[in-house]
Amino acid sequence: MPSLKIENLSKSFGGLMAVNHVTFEVxxxxxxxxxxxxxxxxxxxxxxxxxxxxxxxxxxxxGEESLVGLKPHQICKRGIGRTFQIxxxxxxxxxxRNVRAAAFNREKETNRANRQSESLLEFAGLWSxxxxxxxxxxxxxxxxxxxxxxxxxxxxxxxxxxxxxxLNPVEQKQMIELVIKIRERGITIxxxxxxxxxxxxxxxxxxxxxxxxxxxxxxxxxxxxxxLVIKSYLGEKYRFV
Amino acid sequence: MDTNILVQAVISGxxxxxxxxxxxVSLNLIFGxxxxxxxxxxxxxxxxxxxxxxxxxxxxxxxxxSLFISMSALFVIGFFIQYGLINRIIxxxxxxxxxxxxxxxxxxxxxxxxxxxxxxxxxxxxxxxxAMHTHKLMFSTPRMIAFGAALTMTLLLYLFLTKTDxxxxxxxxxxxxxxAHVIGINMKIIYSVAFGIGSACVAAAGxxxxxxxxxxxxxxxxxxxxxxVIVVLGGLGSFWGAFLGALIVGIAESLGEVLLPGSLKxxxxxxxxxxxxxxRPKGLFGKKHV
Amino acid sequence: xxxxxxxxxxFFWFAFIxxxxxxxFLLPSYFVHVLIMxxxxxxxxxxxxxxxxxxxxxxxxxxxFFGIGAYTSTLIFVNWxxxxxxxxxxxxxxxxxxxxxxxxxCFHYGLKGPYFALATLAFAELLRLxxxxxxxxxxxxxxxxxxxxxxxxxxQHESKIFYYxxxxxxxxxxxxxxxxxxxxxxxxxxxxxxxxxxxxEAIGVNTFAYKLLGILISGFxxxxxxxxxxxxxLYIDPEVTFGxxxxxxxxxxxxxxxxxxVYGPIIGALVLGPLxxxxxxxxxxxxxxxxxxxxxxxxxxxxFLPKGIYGWLDGFIRGNxx
Numbered sequence: 001m002p003s004l005k006i007e008n009l010s011k012s013f014g015g016l017m018a019v020n021h022v023t024f025e026v027x028x029x030x031x032x033x034x035x036x037x038x039x040x041x042x043x044x045x046x047x048x049x050x051x052x053x054x055x056x057x058x059x060x061x062x063g064e065e066s067l068v069g070l071k072p073h074q075i076c077k078r079g080i081g082r083t084f085q086i087x088x089x090x091x092x093x094x095x096x097r098n099v100r101a102a103a104f105n106r107e108k109e110t111n112r113a114n115r116q117s118e119s120l121l122e123f124a125g126l127w128s129x130x131x132x133x134x135x136x137x138x139x140x141x142x143x144x145x146x147x148x149x150x151x152x153x154x155x156x157x158x159x160x161x162x163x164x165x166x167l168n169p170v171e172q173k174q175m176i177e178l179v180i181k182i183r184e185r186g187i188t189i190x191x192x193x194x195x196x197x198x199x200x201x202x203x204x205x206x207x208x209x210x211x212x213x214x215x216x217x218x219x220x221x222x223x224x225x226x227x228l229v230i231k232s233y234l235g236e237k238y239r240f241v
Numbered sequence: 242m243d244t245n246i247l248v249q250a251v252i253s254g255x256x257x258x259x260x261x262x263x264x265x266v267s268l269n270l271i272f273g274x275x276x277x278x279x280x281x282x283x284x285x286x287x288x289x290x291x292x293x294x295x296x297x298x299x300x301x302x303x304x305x306x307s308l309f310i311s312m313s314a315l316f317v318i319g320f321f322i323q324y325g326l327i328n329r330i331i332x333x334x335x336x337x338x339x340x341x342x343x344x345x346x347x348x349x350x351x352x353x354x355x356x357x358x359x360x361x362x363x364x365x366x367x368x369x370x371x372a373m374h375t376h377k378l379m380f381s382t383p384r385m386i387a388f389g390a391a392l393t394m395t396l397l398l399y400l401f402l403t404k405t406d407x408x409x410x411x412x413x414x415x416x417x418x419x420x421a422h423v424i425g426i427n428m429k430i431i432y433s434v435a436f437g438i439g440s441a442c443v444a445a446a447g448x449x450x451x452x453x454x455x456x457x458x459x460x461x462x463x464x465x466x467x468x469x470v471i472v473v474l475g476g477l478g479s480f481w482g483a484f485l486g487a488l489i490v491g492i493a494e495s496l497g498e499v500l501l502p503g504s505l506k507x508x509x510x511x512x513x514x515x516x517x518x519x520x521r522p523k524g525l526f527g528k529k530h531v
Numbered sequence: 532x533x534x535x536x537x538x539x540x541x542f543f544w545f546a547f548i549x550x551x552x553x554x555x556f557l558l559p560s561y562f563v564h565v566l567i568m569x570x571x572x573x574x575x576x577x578x579x580x581x582x583x584x585x586x587x588x589x590x591x592x593x594x595x596f597f598g599i600g601a602y603t604s605t606l607i608f609v610n611w612x613x614x615x616x617x618x619x620x621x622x623x624x625x626x627x628x629x630x631x632x633x634x635x636x637c638f639h640y641g642l643k644g645p646y647f648a649l650a651t652l653a654f655a656e657l658l659r660l661x662x663x664x665x666x667x668x669x670x671x672x673x674x675x676x677x678x679x680x681x682x683x684x685x686x687q688h689e690s691k692i693f694y695y696x697x698x699x700x701x702x703x704x705x706x707x708x709x710x711x712x713x714x715x716x717x718x719x720x721x722x723x724x725x726x727x728x729x730x731x732e733a734i735g736v737n738t739f740a741y742k743l744l745g746i747l748i749s750g751f752x753x754x755x756x757x758x759x760x761x762x763x764x765l766y767i768d769p770e771v772t773f774g775x776x777x778x779x780x781x782x783x784x785x786x787x788x789x790x791x792x793v794y795g796p797i798i799g800a801l802v803l804g805p806l807x808x809x810x811x812x813x814x815x816x817x818x819x820x821x822x823x824x825x826x827x828x829x830x831x832x833x834x835f836l837p838k839g840i841y842g843w844l845d846g847f848i849r850g851n852x853x
Contacts, residue, residue, distance in 0.1 A: 073735050073736055073738070076735035084730070088729065089730070092726060093726060101719040101722065101731075110716065150734070334644070335644045339645050345830060348823055348830065350826075351822040354819055355817065466656070469649060503663070504660060508661075512657070515636075515657075518640075518650045519637070522646060
């Protein structure tokens with residue numbers, strides 16, 4: 001499976017550098033954690049990778065192919081899926097239809113798309129809610145839906161933007177289990193999270209961003225000891241599990 | 242092409258532009274505050290003109306004297322329409338608001354059609370009529386008065402918005418709806434007052450053109466579409482953008498009338514409209530992101 | 532609203548077809564006219580709905596497609612004697628081309644919501660102004676379609692029953708297209724675009740291409756309606772083909788009946804049609820007075836029944852949607 005390579009990616013908005021020469025690579029089946037204080041450019045990085053903004057400089061490679069300049073739907077077709085920080089389900093459509101619309105990314109035929117969606121709803125634990133309108137779900141359910149919908153596009157890479165935010169500890173535990181199940185299916189995941197604790201638990205490697213630039217990269221143990229990281233998180237309490 | 246004709250066209254366009262300015266600036270007020278695209282704006286102008294017409298005829302007075310009546314009437318109508326109807330759908334998708342105001346426009350236009358027939362009416366005015374002539378150019382007196390009145394009202398509106406407490410409250414809401422809510426301004430009343438003022442202003446525009454413009458149930462349609470073009474061109478939410486845009490459009494239309502055959506004079510306007518929407522939807526001075 | 536294959540539905544459809552076929556022979560000519568107009572606006576509304584209701588791109592200028600269909604088939608017939616049936620197909624193609632033009636421009640520049648609506652209005656108005664000033668289109672006088680008497684091959688007949696069956700078939704056809712779209716991939720993609728364009732892109736929907744598809748289909752079908760109008764009334768002019776009034780009449784039925792639903796437009800047509808006739812009867816006189824009632828209904832629907840009549844009924848009868 002091809003790897004995802006980010007080289008020297010930069011983006012500024014009106015003079016403010018949101019992403020500053022970021023370089024890293026994500027390998028097969030990894031869970032890569034992406035952390036940093038608010039405004040450090042994490043979501044912008046996702047927006048660049050998934051094609052919602054073009055970068056100012058730098059490259060994004062999926063295997064040999066450059067992704068820069070492609071539209072979001074083209075990037076989705078190449079196997080990169082993403083969730084949004086503020087969940088965006090299709091509120092007036094049923095849960096089932098939400099997922100099926102995504103399943104059509106790979107399945108051309110309605111019956112097969114239906115079956116795909118049904119199995120994904122089971123996987124994500126939303127089977128009982130399949131006929132409910134997406135707008136009437138709880139936050140945790142909507143996050144599950146966003147995940148299921150993303151999976152329906154059959155991605156090889158998944159960009160998860162703060163899936164844990166707003167969930168209570170029980171819901172978070174369920175979500176973590178779901179993420180691990182997804183990795184077991186062979187999907188590579190980049191996770192943005194706010195809480196050190198969660199990131200430490202699930203990530204194989206971690207990248208730390210600050211003011212758009214990368215300040216550390218490595219396995220959780222290393223990163224936690226990094227003086228630069230500690231400095232930028234000064235005042236924030238974090239604990240290891 | 243005789244330069245004289247062109248200069249005359251520019252002058253006529255400028256004078257009409259002043260009227261458009263009042264219409265556009267009041268439309269802008271409504272849009273800036275409530276983010277509503279008010280299709281009924283033209284219908285209110287039409288109602289203002291009819292009120293003026295009937296008051297002038299029944300009381301046998303000069304149309305200018307009915308200004309207060311037409312403005313008050315439309316303020317009340319506008320206030321209650323906002324309060325009773327539009328306020329209810331403030332959170333609905335934007336095209337619903339467009340449809341609502343369209344429905345209101347349809348209702349009033351055809352009510353006018355039913356009550357007063359589609360026949361064009363004109364007020365015959367003897368005082369403050371006629372024209373002035375200098376340098377081979379003609380300046381129609383009613384048009385000049387209308388221009389002057391429109392400018393005055395536009396200025397008054399501007400002063401109201403910037404110098405008075407109510408005006409500032411209205412602007413506070415248009416800058417930041419949530420913020421204004423937090424400091425306790427009664428939103429519903431403010432919206433209604435703003436809508437009422439906008440309606441009163443456009444009714445005034447209607448009143449002051451009755452000495453030289455025909456009155457009919459559909460007269461507002463042309464004005465409202467022109468006003469949309471102006472507001473988009475000038476930039477949604479920008480007072481002076483609308484003002485400048487109005488003068489530009491007035492002149493463009495007038496030149497179009499002189500240079501293009503038939504009713505094609507509106508083609509430049511619609512073309513400008515489409516181009517603006519496509520290429521620079523923020524308009525010339527727009528602050529709000531589209 | 533209905534599931535596939537249940538015998539009850541087959542019986543319903545059979546009865547419906549029987550009634551639909553017999554009705555025009557049993558009713559006086561005026562009522563046949565009313566039925567024709569209901570089906571006509573149901574046809575136009577359903578065509579509009581594919582772009583406006585399903586894909587969520589609200590068009591205020593569908594008269595542009597309507598008019599181009601009407602003028603194309605009429606000009607081909609009047610100038611070259613080619614049957615309006617063939618002209619209708621060309622009209623449809625012209626509608627599609629127009630859709631391509633308007634759609635590529637508007638969607639490329641990302642026009643949405645009211646801005647798209649106003650842009651379509653501007654395009655329709657431009658067409659109206661052009662046809663008002665071209666000799667080819669007869670300027671303000673418009674074009675009279677030559678009387679051919681009973682000439683079904685030339686899309687003309689002296690009896691209204693002919694037109695009734697034509698529009699009935701057209702309506703059933705467009706309904707079939709709407710249902711087919713609604714059930715499949717295109718329907719899901721349209722719905723996704725309508726609900727949230729960014730999300731739709733993120734799950735692989737080429738929003739530009741599908742919006743364009745929507746306007747192509749909608750433009751094609753609406754143009755067909757234009758030809759029908761020309762052949763039924765035997766007279767077209769810039770105002771009645773490209774005017775704002777026509778655009779309004781087109782989207783009014785789906786709004787009132789329920790945007791985004793298959794049956795919304797015809798429900799809207801069934802409500803507004805007779806209502807319009809009754810209004811005209813009571814208030815009489817000037818052309819367009821029935822619009823006063825339509826305006827009031829539009830206001831009422833937006834404020835009290837934002838999902839339209841169908842949506843209200845649907846919510847009323849059952850808890851959840853599909």
